[in-house]
Amino acid sequence: HGPTRLADYRPTDYLIDTVELDVRLDETTRVVSRLRLRPNPLGRAGAPLALDGGDLKPLRAVLDNQPLDLAEVATPERLTIAEPPRRAFTLEIETELDPAANTRLEGLYRSNNTWCTQCEAEGFRRITYYLDRPDVMAVFTTRIEASKEEAPILLSNGNRVEAGEAGPGRHYAIWRDPHPKPCYLFALIGGDLDSIHDEFTTASGRKVDLGIYVEKGKKHRAYYAMQSLIHAMRWDEFVYGREYDLDVFNIVAVSDFTMGAMENKGLNIFNDKYILAVAETATDADYARIESVVAHEYFHNWTGNRITCRDWFQLCLKEGLTVYRDQEFSGDQRSRAVQRISDVRALRAAQFPEDAGPLAHNVRPDTYREINNFYTATVYEKGAEIVRMLRALIGHDAYHAGMALYFERFDGKAATIEDFLSCFAEAAKRDLASFAQWYAQAGTPRLHVKGVHDAKAQTYTLTLRQETPPTPGQTTKKPLPMPIRIGLIGRDGAEIPMVQDEPWSAREAKFGVFELPGAERAIVFKNVPTPPVASVNRRFSAAVILEMDLSEDDLLLMMAHDSDPFNKWQAAQSLATRLMIRSTAAIRAGEMPEFSEKFAEALGRALEGYEGDPAFAAQMAALPSENDLARDIGCDVDPEAIFLARKALRDGIGRRLGQRLVTVYDKLHSDAAYSPDAASAGRRALRSACLDLYAAGNHADGADIALTQFQRATNMTDKMGALTVLSRLPTPTREKALDFFFRAHCQEPLITDKWFSLQATIPEPDTLARVKRLTKIHAFNIATPNRVYALIGAFANGNPLCFNAASGEGYRFVADLALEIDRVNPQVAARVLSAFRSWRNLEVERRAQAEQALKNVSDAPKLSPDLRDIVQRALA
Ligand code: HT7
Ligand code: ZN
Numbered sequence: 102h103g104p105t106r107l108a109d110y111r112p113t114d115y116l117i118d119t120v121e122l123d124v125r126l127d128e129t130t131r132v133v134s135r136l137r138l139r140p141n142p143l144g145r146a147g148a149p150l151a152l153d154g155g156d157l158k159p160l161r162a163v164l165d166n167q168p169l170d171l172a173e174v175a176t177p178e179r180l181t182i183a184e185p186p187r188r189a190f191t192l193e194i195e196t197e198l199d200p201a202a203n204t205r206l207e208g209l210y211r212s213n214n215t216w217c218t219q220c221e222a223e224g225f226r227r228i229t230y231y232l233d234r235p236d237v238m239a240v241f242t243t244r245i246e247a248s249k250e251e252a253p254i255l256l257s258n259g260n261r262v263e264a265g266e267a268g269p270g271r272h273y274a275i276w277r278d279p280h281p282k283p284c285y286l287f288a289l290i291g292g293d294l295d296s297i298h299d300e301f302t303t304a305s306g307r308k309v310d311l312g313i314y315v316e317k318g319k320k321h322r323a324y325y326a327m328q329s330l331i332h333a334m335r336w337d338e339f340v341y342g343r344e345y346d347l348d349v350f351n352i353v354a355v356s357d358f359t360m361g362a363m364e365n366k367g368l369n370i371f372n373d374k375y376i377l378a379v380a381e382t383a384t385d386a387d388y389a390r391i392e393s394v395v396a397h398e399y400f401h402n403w404t405g406n407r408i409t410c411r412d413w414f415q416l417c418l419k420e421g422l423t424v425y426r427d428q429e430f431s432g433d434q435r436s437r438a439v440q441r442i443s444d445v446r447a448l449r450a451a452q453f454p455e456d457a458g459p460l461a462h463n464v465r466p467d468t469y470r471e472i473n474n475f476y477t478a479t480v481y482e483k484g485a486e487i488v489r490m491l492r493a494l495i496g497h498d499a500y501h502a503g504m505a506l507y508f509e510r511f512d513g514k515a516a517t518i519e520d521f522l523s524c525f526a527e528a529a530k531r532d533l534a535s536f537a538q539w540y541a542q543a544g545t546p547r548l549h550v551k552g553v554h555d556a557k558a559q560t561y562t563l564t565l566r567q568e569t570p571p572t573p574g575q576t577t578k579k580p581l582p583m584p585i586r587i588g589l590i591g592r593d594g595a596e597i598p599m600v601q602d603e604p605w606s607a608r609e610a611k612f613g614v615f616e617l618p619g620a621e622r623a624i625v626f627k628n629v630p631t632p633p634v635a636s637v638n639r640r641f642s643a644a645v646i647l648e649m650d651l652s653e654d655d656l657l658l659m660m661a662h663d664s665d666p667f668n669k670w671q672a673a674q675s676l677a678t679r680l681m682i683r684s685t686a687a688i689r690a691g692e693m694p695e696f697s698e699k700f701a702e703a704l705g706r707a708l709e710g711y712e713g714d715p716a717f718a719a720q721m722a723a724l725p726s727e728n729d730l731a732r733d734i735g736c737d738v739d740p741e742a743i744f745l746a747r748k749a750l751r752d753g754i755g756r757r758l759g760q761r762l763v764t765v766y767d768k769l770h771s772d773a774a775y776s777p778d779a780a781s782a783g784r785r786a787l788r789s790a791c792l793d794l795y796a797a798g799n800h801a802d803g804a805d806i807a808l809t810q811f812q813r814a815t816n817m818t819d820k821m822g823a824l825t826v827l828s829r830l831p832t833p834t835r836e837k838a839l840d841f842f843f844r845a846h847c848q849e850p851l852i853t854d855k856w857f858s859l860q861a862t863i864p865e866p867d868t869l870a871r872v873k874r875l876t877k878i879h880a881f882n883i884a885t886p887n888r889v890y891a892l893i894g895a896f897a898n899g900n901p902l903c904f905n906a907a908s909g910e911g912y913r914f915v916a917d918l919a920l921e922i923d924r925v926n927p928q929v930a931a932r933v934l935s936a937f938r939s940w941r942n943l944e945v946e947r948r949a950q951a952e953q954a955l956k957n958v959s960d961a962p963k964l965s966p967d968l969r970d971i972v973q974r975a976l977a
Contacts, residue, residue: 104468104470105413105469105470105472106467106468107466107467107468111144112141112144112236113232113234113237114140114141115138115150116138116139116140116237117231117232117237117239118138118189118239119136120134120136120231120241120284121134121135121241121243122241122242122243122287123244123246124209124243124245124246126245126246126248126251126291127247127248128199128201129198129199130197130198130200130209130216131160131195131196131197132196132197132198132228132229133193133194134193134196134231135193136192136193136231136239137189137190137191138150138185138189138191139188139189139190140187140188146187147184149181149182149183149184150181151180152194152233153179153223153226153231153232153233154175154176154177154178154179154227154229155207155208155227156177156227157175157178157226157229157230158177158197158198159171159194159230161193161194161195162175162194162195162230163192163194164185164186164190165186165190165191169182180194180230194230196229196230203227205227205925205926205928206357206359206886206926206928207220207223207359207928208220208224208225208226208227208228209227209228210357212357213355213356213357215252215291215292215294215355216252216291216292217290217291217355217370218287218288218289218290219358219359219363220284220288221286221363222285222413222473222476223472223473224285225285228287231284232284234283234412235283235285235413235515236409236410236411237283238281238282238409239282240277240278240279240281241259241277242262242275242276242278243258243278243289244275245274245275245276246267246271247272247291248270248271249270249271249272250270251291251292251293253272253293254291254292254294254296255272255274255290255291256274256276256289256314257274257278257287257290257368258278258282258286258365258366258367258368259276259278259279259280259349259366259367260276260277260278260279260347260348260349260367261274261275261349278367280347280366280406283409283515286365286366286406287365288366289368290314290353290368290370294314294315294316294317295316295319295320296312296320297313297320297323297324297327298310298311298312299327299331301331301334301350303334303344304344305344307344308348309345309347309349309350310348310350311327311350311351312350313326313327313352313353313354314351314352314353314354315373315376316355316356319354319373319377321379322379322383323377325378325379325391325777326375326376326377326378329391329395329396330350330352332434333395333430334399336430337399337403340429340430340433341403341501341508342505345402346407347366350367350369350399352398353368353371354371354373354376354377355370355371355372355373356372356850356885356887357885357886357887358370358371358886359886360372360476361375361394362375362394362397364398364401364406366402366406369398369399371398372887374387374851374854374887375391375394375395378391378777380775380816380817381817382817382851382852383851384817384821384855385777385782385785385818386818387817388777388782389431392431393427393428393430394427396427396430397424397426397427400427401419403508404419404422404423405420405423407512407513408511408512408514410515410516411515412515413469413472413475414467414469415517415518416472416476417464417480417484417487418521420476420481420484421485421486421487421488422484422485424481424485425484425485425488428440428444428489435779436714436716436717436783438666438714438717439714439720439779441640441641441667442667442717443720444485447478447482448478448486448644449732450726450729451482452477452479452482452483453646453732454728454938455477455478456543456544456572457544457545457732457735457942458938458939458941458942459938459940459941459974459975459976459977460935461479461543461544461572461573462479463479463540463543464480464483464539465518465541467541469970470966470969471931471966471967471969471970473927473928473931473967474931474967474970483644486644487540487644489642490539490642491533491536493584493586493614494584495528495531496608499525499528499529500525502528502529503524503525503527503529506527507521507524510524519537522536522537535579535580535581538579538581539581542569542578542579542581543572544570544571544575545569545645546568546581546644546646547567547568547570547645548565548566548585548617548648549565549567549649550564550565550635550649551650552564552632552635554631554632556630559627559628559629559630560626560627560629561589561625561626561629561632561633561635562625562626563623563624563635563637564621564624565615567581567583567621567645568620569581573974573977580618580620582616582617582619583616583617583642583643583645584614584617584642584643585614585615585637586613586614586638586639586642587599587635587636587637587638587639588613588635588636588664588665588668589626589629589633589634589635589636590633590634590658590659590662590664591631591633592658594662595662596664597629597633599613599626600626600627600628601626602625602627613639614642617643634651634655634658634659636659636665636668637649637668638668641667641671651675653697656676656679659671659672660673660676660704661703670720670721673703673721674724674725674729676697677700677724677725677750678730678733680696680697680700680750681724681743681750682733684745684749684750685734685739685746686742688745688746689739694745694749694750696750696757698757701753701757701758704754704758705757705762708758708762708787708790708791711765711769711787714783715769715784716780716782716783716786717783718790719786722787722790722791722793724747724750724751725747726747727740727743727744727901727902728898728901730743730746731743731939731942732939734942735942736942737943737945738942738943738944738947740902740905740943740947741902744901744902748797751794751798752797752798754794754798755795755796755797755799755803756799758794758795759798762792763795763806765791766791766795766806769785769787769788769791770788775815775818785818785819789818789819789822792806792810792823793822793825796826796829796830797829800830803826803830804826804827804830807823807827807830808827808834811824811838817852820842821859824838824839824859825859827839828859829863829864831865847880850880850887850888851887854887854888854890857875857880857888857891857892857895858891858899860872861875861892861896862895862896862900863903864903866903866906868900868903869896869911872892872893872914873914875892876892876893883918883921883922883925884925884926886929889922889929890929893915893918893922893933894933894936896915897911897915897933897936904936905943905951907946908950909950909951909954912950912951912953912954913957915933915937916955916957916958919933919934919968920958923964923968927965927966930967930968931965931967931968931971934955934958934971934975935971937951937955940952940955940975952976955972955975955976
């Protein structure tokens with residue numbers, strides 16, 4: 102079928118007020134759905150009723166007690182009633198499902214013998230015929246029946262209102278969700294699960310029962326997630342004044358899940374890797390991710406569930422806003438600066454390349470062929486940046502007044518981006534029409550900044566100019582209003598007070614956040630006796646690529662003195678990037694890579710001065726990745742030269758700082774019992790970063806220290822830190838350590854995934870052969886998304902050297918596998934193939950190889966709509 106267009110939106114002709122589902126879980130599951138429908142006053146009177154179906158097997162359909170002829174009204178994809186009554190009526194439909202055969206993990210499926218559902222975006226139509234779109238909101242009552250032995254736990258949305266026996270060996274439960282909701286938020290669970298329970302009392306004194314359900318034997322790993330949930334509930338009350346609105350909040354963790362988690366009303370379903378954590382199995386990064394994903398899904402209760410999206414084009418309305426909320430939550434729980442740095446790292450790693458390649462799209466797309474392919478970094482991460490910029494432009498008070506208005510005005514409704522922005526326009530008393538362009542324009546703006554000092558007038562003038570390069574289908578771009586946080590640093594490293602020359606707004610004068618309302622603006626600062634260093638886009642206030650002519654000395658000064666931690670880190674990144682890009686060119690020209698004593702020394706001092714914030718120092722130590730460099734180089738990319746350039750700098754730093762790194766490493770040693778708190782995690786992160794750099798320049802010694810750490814580690818963070826270092830050194834010790842690790846942990850799939858990823862990212866020529874071997878072992882399963890992401894995803898996205906092998910074999914391997922996965926789970930296949938998103942930037946020979954691999958996919962028979970959409974857009 103053709104593309105779906107935002108411009109074609111019209112309300113449905115019918116509304117559904119209530120849904121009663123009766124689900125009998127069994128090998129063949131029967132679903133009876135009783136819908137109470139009525140004509141929509143906003144729709145076309147007397148129009149046919151067309152309910153969506155997804156590969157359904159209908160058994161019967163009855164309209165107001167009148168059986169319908171299935172041959173006439175139903176296909177697997179649609180149930181059509183040509184002339185429905187012009188008043189309220191009831192439609193009862195029975196379908197038969199085979200959950201065990203459902204490998205797409207959409208609709209009702211089985212994960213490790215648990216029955217579970219995934220309905221976003223269009224999975225509900227795989228359970229029963231329905232108006233499967235988010236602006237149809239109904240009250241759901243769900244009766245689930247199953248064998249008591251197979252499924253003692255029966256859960257659905259809302260509150261449990263009844264439970265009991267249902268014949269020999271069987272039982273049932275009835276759940277009622279009083280809040281009208283779109284069907285994508287429907288969920289159901291049936292299984293034999295362990296659980297932990299807690300209680301939360303809301304600000305207004307209501308008691309909420311909290312439960313986390315996990316596979317048998319894993320409940321001791323759910324306590325951190327429970328604490329994260331409680332912290333998130335408190336934070337949403339405190340910061341946004343939002344209380345939870347049911348008597349029960351349940352989370353279920355399953356091991357087969359395409360994405361991270363799902364915010365179903367009152368019954369969140371999670372990929373278990375974002376729930377399960379104890380010191381022996383999870384790293385600090387896992388803990389941090391669990392905290393943020395649990396919060397994210399919980400926050401959807403207001404931003405997504407109470408107020409949902411009118412249509413899927415508005416996806417960023419819930420996702421961008423909710424990511425912004427979870428990032429702020431994590432910033433409050435941990436170090437704000439480090440959180441901002443890691444969020445920007447993620448944005449640059451995933452969203453910037455998307456925005457610069459053939460898959461670029463607006464944060465609110467105008468058209469789509471397959472909505473599942475729009476759960477992207479652009480919708481999520483850039484969507485969050487837009488909310489952050491909005492807040493920076495209008496200020497804290499107007500932002501919260503706007504949010505309060507939004508909750509008041511659109512509660513229980515399906516809203517649009519225009520609805521959302523109208524609340525802030527009203528609260529801030531300003532026109533946001535040009536700001537709305539952020540949602541309608543793809544591509545990352547480039548911000549060109551030039552500073553001129555006038556010694557005589559003692560002024561410093563900063564000129565800001567923005568432009569956005571064309572993206573597929575959008576050749577001309579408009580300027581976007583953006584907030585630019587600025588500071589001036591003197592040569593002594595002290596902050597220079599910013600004195601205004603021309604009138605500034607109150608926010609500009611008070612906070613140093615300047616608005617660039619159009620294409621260009623010059624800002625003049627008075628009383629600047631000597632040339633300052635301008636620290637621009639502090640805290641990464643605008644989601645842009647900054648182009649500014651800073652000298653190496655300027656960057657070194659910022660590394661040492663910038664009062665804004667983000668820009669302090671950014672200065673180190675910029676300097677390292679500059680060095681490595683020059684080295685890349687040198688290597689391609691057959692010359693030696695560059696090294697900078699000054700940079701190494703500045704980095705050494707930053708690491709040694711870690712006391713204030715070790716997690717921040719660890720961020721300083723992490724050089725830009727090969728993918729970062731490829732993105733910044735932009736065209737004619739040679740991944741092998743980049744790899745060598747980066748390796749040369751890391752090795753050089755490791756050699757140059759030598760024992761100084763070991764001293765910091767030793768000082769950070771702790772015998773205290775493991776705690777996942779941010780301060781302890783920061784110390785471990787810095788310790789690992791020091792070891793990693795040291796080993797890069799001192800292989801034998803580094804391997805010895807890493808092996809000792811590996812053998813003595815009492816937590817997964819230290820173990821993985823050591824194993825990562827060992828895995829980068831091609832010694833027999835590496836293979837022994839990897840074998841030992843596998844044998845110790847092969848019973849635990851989430852740890853095996855770490856082992857897969859580590860091996861898939863070894864930057865050595867025979868890694869592809871290793872990865873191929875690993876796809877054949879018992880622990881790998883193409884039908885389990887976590888395994889695919891851990892091995893194939895890590896290879897394609899985290900091993901640029903091998904994925905981009907000049908022979909093209911890396912491309913062929915990933916493309917062939919995407920085709921194989923497509924037959925099992927199209928969404929996962931499409932995600933795997935998205936690794937080709939930057940293929941046009943490659944040097945000419947690799948580009949030809951990548952194009953051929955993509956063409957092979959596009960020529961293959963029987964592609965799913967998901968994979969076809971990605972490959973066609975990638976090749977367009
Ligand atoms: N809102 C959730 C999206 C999601 C999803 C989408 C398509 C296919 C499978 C999926 N599982 C979860 C997740 C979130 O952003 O909170
Ligand atoms: Zn979300």
